[in-house]
Amino acid sequence: MTNQPDLSLGRRVMAMIEDLAQHTDEYGRLTRLYLSPAHRAAADSTLEIMRKAGLSAHIDALGSVVGRLDGSNPSAPALLIGSHIDSVVDAGRYDGNLGVVLGIVVAEALKAEGIVPSCPLEIVAFGDEENVRFPTNLSTSYAFAGRYDEAWLDGRDADGIALRDALIAFGGDPLGVAALARDPARYRGYLEVHIEQGPQLEAHDLPVGIVSAINGITRARAHVIGEAGHAGTVPMNMRRDALAAVAEMIGIVERASSTRTDTVATVGVAQVQPGAINVIPARVDFTLDARSPDDAVRHAMVQDIVTECEAAAKRRGVTFAIEPFMESPATPMSKDLMAQLEEAVRSIGVKPMQLASGAGHDAVAMANLCPSAMLFVRCKGGISHNPAESITVEDADAAARVLLTAVKRIVA
Ligand code: HGY
Ligand code: MN
Ligand code: MN
Numbered sequence: 001m002t003n004q005p006d007l008s009l010g011r012r013v014m015a016m017i018e019d020l021a022q023h024t025d026e027y028g029r030l031t032r033l034y035l036s037p038a039h040r041a042a043a044d045s046t047l048e049i050m051r052k053a054g055l056s057a058h059i060d061a062l063g064s065v066v067g068r069l070d071g072s073n074p075s076a077p078a079l080l081i082g083s084h085i086d087s088v089v090d091a092g093r094y095d096g097n098l099g100v101v102l103g104i105v106v107a108e109a110l111k112a113e114g115i116v117p118s119c120p121l122e123i124v125a126f127g128d129e130e131n132v133r134f135p136t137n138l139s140t141s142y143a144f145a146g147r148y149d150e151a152w153l154d155g156r157d158a159d160g161i162a163l164r165d166a167l168i169a170f171g172g173d174p175l176g177v178a179a180l181a182r183d184p185a186r187y188r189g190y191l192e193v194h195i196e197q198g199p200q201l202e203a204h205d206l207p208v209g210i211v212s213a214i215n216g217i218t219r220a221r222a223h224v225i226g227e228a229g230h231a232g233t234v235p236m237n238m239r240r241d242a243l244a245a246v247a248e249m250i251g252i253v254e255r256a257s258s259t260r261t262d263t264v265a266t267v268g269v270a271q272v273q274p275g276a277i278n279v280i281p282a283r284v285d286f287t288l289d290a291r292s293p294d295d296a297v298r299h300a301m302v303q304d305i306v307t308e309c310e311a312a313a314k315r316r317g318v319t320f321a322i323e324p325f326m327e328s329p330a331t332p333m334s335k336d337l338m339a340q341l342e343e344a345v346r347s348i349g350v351k352p353m354q355l356a357s358g359a360g361h362d363a364v365a366m367a368n369l370c371p372s373a374m375l376f377v378r379c380k381g382g383i384s385h386n387p388a389e390s391i392t393v394e395d396a397d398a399a400a401r402v403l404l405t406a407v408k409r410i411v412a
Contacts (some may be wrong), residue, residue: 010397061176082124092389117411140363146181187370199382216330228282232412243281334371344405
């Protein structure tokens with residue numbers, strides 16, 4: 001008799017992931033931005049899967065899909081399990097979706113084993129974790145935590161569509177946002193399972209790991225304005241080349257982050273105008289994403305970047321302006337829930353390893369509502385935000401067994 005798991009939970013997870021992966025806004029690659037038609041289709045599909053799993057389920061005013069098992073005492077503080085079903089552009093299929101699917105598979109497994117939780121179990125598919133479409137930050141999970149900033153409704157996407165209008169077109173309700181705030185007394189904790197999106201678990205040959213803290217993030221938009229000119233006639237020492245200035249600034253960003261411990265900083269978007277081969281670039285708009293496990297270090301790094309970019313701009317005769325639009329604090333996870341996850345990891349014969357999260361997650365917002373913890377799942381090569389993102393059915397099964405074990409202990 002081998003004590004090898006039968007992988008049935010893992011297979012169920014992978015099947016649901018495939019189901020959801022078909023909902024994309026771009027043919028041939030997975031792009032599912034908040035409130036897009038693909039997000040609506042994925043939300044409807046998640047609603048159906050939740051209901052088939054025996055959960056009462058609905059889509060809330062901001063587009064989150066919320067499933068619930070009442071348990072034997074519906075008025076007891078509930079346990080929340082969740083993650084997000086929105087994606088970046090040309091995304092992998094596990095980022096976010098895995099945590100939602102695992103919550104549903106665990107709810108299914110409890111019912112299949114005839115286990116009635118002592119408290120309600122809520123499974124949530126948030127919709128705006130990636131913050132790719134609107135200048136918001138974890139808006140749908142912050143709504144649960146009662147920290148939704150109504151000004152976010154006026155944020156606009158690259159096509160100038162206001163979040164409020166996209167929400168109405170999605171079938172949501174801008175007037176229903178305040179009612180989404182949960183009473184902290186009614187929640188005992190939030191658990192989120194997510195791919196690691198990094199190389200550590202693979203390097204340690206571990207299928208899962210426990211998140212100790214989530215790094216803080218500063219995101220900003222920068223604008224550099226020089227002067228367009230003829231690429232053939234303007235001498236090099238007489239140019240005000242916006243793109244050459246930004247090239248120097250990107251070097252400043254790289255140096256500021258690589259000379260500090262555990263910090264990262266990225267220029268992910270750069271738009272050049274007018275963008276012609278024989279015209280000296282007049283303007284460049286670019287983004288900054290700066291992160292650290294320590295908020296003071298992050299703020300100092302961003303300040304250094306701004307100071308050095310201003311000096312470079314002055315030297316080059318271009319203007320430089322930068323507007324931070326998102327701040328997310330470094331967030332430690334709940335020690336009690338981490339201990340529950342560690343016990344559950346041990347119970348499947350895996351050595352518990354703690355690791356910090358360089359990526360942001362809905363757990364940052366949910367930690368404002370109730371004790372929160374995260375379980376990471378190994379992903380191949382640590383690759384994420386990339387269609388090559390992948391996990392094995394064995395690791396999906398291990399994560400499902402860990403989560404099921406932890407949930408059984410918490411809701412016993
Ligand atoms: O960017 C992040 O950290 C997350 O994947 N949204
Ligand atoms: Mn994610
Ligand atoms: Mn992501």
